[in-house]
Amino acid sequence: MEHVSQFDLNAALRLWLERLGQSPQVKVENLKELESHVLDSVTQLQTKGLSSEESFLIATHRAGSPAQLEPEFAKVNRSPLNKIIHGLILVVFSVGCWLLWAILHLPNLMRPAPQGRPLPGFTQFMVGCGSYWAVPPLLAAGYCPYVWTRKHGGRSSWMGFFAATIAILFFLILPTLIAILLPMIDFMNQLVSK
Amino acid sequence: MLSKELVAASTVPLVLSVLTQGESYGYELIQRVRELSGNRIEWTEGMLYPVLHWMEDEDLIEAEWREAETGRKRKYYRLRKEGRKALQDEKQQWMSVHETLAKLWNTYPSST
Numbered sequence: 001m002e003h004v005s006q007f008d009l010n011a012a013l014r015l016w017l018e019r020l021g022q023s024p025q026v027k028v029e030n031l032k033e034l035e036s037h038v039l040d041s042v043t044q045l046q047t048k049g050l051s052s053e054e055s056f057l058i059a060t061h062r063a064g065s066p067a068q069l070e071p072e073f074a075k076v077n078r079s080p081l082n083k084i085i086h087g088l089i090l091v092v093f094s095v096g097c098w099l100l101w102a103i104l105h106l107p108n109l110m111r112p113a114p115q116g117r118p119l120p121g122f123t124q125f126m127v128g129c130g131s132y133w134a135v136p137p138l139l140a141a142g143y144c145p146y147v148w149t150r151k152h153g154g155r156s157s158w159m160g161f162f163a164a165t166i167a168i169l170f171f172l173i174l175p176t177l178i179a180i181l182l183p184m185i186d187f188m189n190q191l192v193s194k
Numbered sequence: 195m196l197s198k199e200l201v202a203a204s205t206v207p208l209v210l211s212v213l214t215q216g217e218s219y220g221y222e223l224i225q226r227v228r229e230l231s232g233n234r235i236e237w238t239e240g241m242l243y244p245v246l247h248w249m250e251d252e253d254l255i256e257a258e259w260r261e262a263e264t265g266r267k268r269k270y271y272r273l274r275k276e277g278r279k280a281l282q283d284e285k286q287q288w289m290s291v292h293e294t295l296a297k298l299w300n301t302y303p304s305s306t
Contacts, residue, residue, distance in 0.1 A: 033220060033243055033269050040221040040266075041239070064240035072244040076251065 007053040013038060020066045025074035038063055078156075085158040086147050093165040094137040100169075100176045101133040119183050126179035136168050196235055205237070205245050206254075207284040213255060213273040214281065220246065220269070246271060254280050 016038070017031050041059035046052065063069075104127050119127070140161075147157060196204075212218060212226050224239050249255045254277035262268045273281075 030243060030247075032267070034240055036219075036266055036268050037221050037239065037243075040268075043264075044225075062239045064238040068238055069240045069244075072241050076244045076247045 007051070007056075009042065009052045009056055012053075012056050016060055020069065023066065023070045023073070025070055025077050027073075027077055030073055030077070034063060034069075082156045082158055083148050086144050086161055089158065089162050089165055090137070090140050090144055093140055093169065096169045097133050097137050097172065100172050101130050103176055103180060104130045104133075106180050120186060122175075123179045123182050126175060133172070136165075136172070140165060196231075201235055201237065204235070204288075205242070206249065207281065207288060208235070209242075209246065209249065209271075210254065210273065210277055210281040210284065213271060213277065217270045217272040219271065223271070249277070252276070252280075 013035060017035055020026055020034065021028075021031050038056070038059045041062060042052065042055040045055035045058055050058070118124070143161070147161075208227050209223060212223055218226070220242055221239075224237055224242060227235050227237070246255070246257070250257055250271075253274055255271045256274050257269050257271050259267055259269050
């Protein structure tokens with residue numbers, strides 16, 4: 001009985017919660033709820049004649065070990081990393097689209113004198129489409145608020161977003177390269193013919 | 195004793211069903227399910243809370259911190275309209291499994 005009287009329930013509970021709270025996946029609110037749960041459980045076990053120490057040991061065993069609880073809390077308490085990565089991908093994608101738009105202005109710099117030959121048709125078409133280069137980043141930006149505000153944010157979806165933006169950039173880079181290569185070839189041909 | 199997989203799969207419908215009888219808190223939910231199942235459904239108690247929080251995120255239930263008569267603060271959970279609808283879907287699915295097994299076994303599954 002002497003041993004029982006030395007047991008400090010509050011200190012033991014604090015230690016148990018501290019161990020659990022070391023995981024960044026377990027929030028303060030989770031700890032408060034588990035604390036309330038363990039205390040309810042201890043109170044119930046004590047009514048059956050168990051000592052505080054025995055009740056505490058059984059209550060915490062029933063509640064689960066940190067190794068069992070942490071992964072479960074991690075599933076619902078995701079860090080904002082997924083959202084931050086979406087934002088970074090959006091920035092890189094927008095800069096990529098802007099660079100492509102800027103590259104499309106190069107043919108205008110290579111344009112020969114007014115009396116010279118006009119730019120190839122495909123290049124003219126691509127330069128004409130330049131202002132539409134803002135559409136893909138706008139669509140991507142429109143998707144991001146959905147990711148940031150959706151209720152169940154546990155899913156890690158940045159990989160799909162990354163793959164989609166890279167694929168779009170690739171399909172934009174290809175015609176852009178052709179559009180700037182055509183007037184270069186034309187320009188070289190002009191030089192050779194002179 | 196039920197298998198871990200079956201216990202995990204039945205957690206959401208069990209919580210929703212208990213909450214149709216009125217608001218409750220984690221410890222009480224566990225006690226109620228244990229009592230109703232005749233101690234055959236044993237949750238690792240702490241693992242119920244992440245499920246409750248997921249259900250809260252999904253708008254199936256709502257929660258409120260209140261002081262109990264013991265003076266201790268507890269988080270009470272209540273069923274939401276979306277939760278009642280989810281429970282109807284769960285009921286249909288579980289009844290389909292139940293009826294199929296009953297036909298296959300040519301009897302209603304007994305508790306023994």
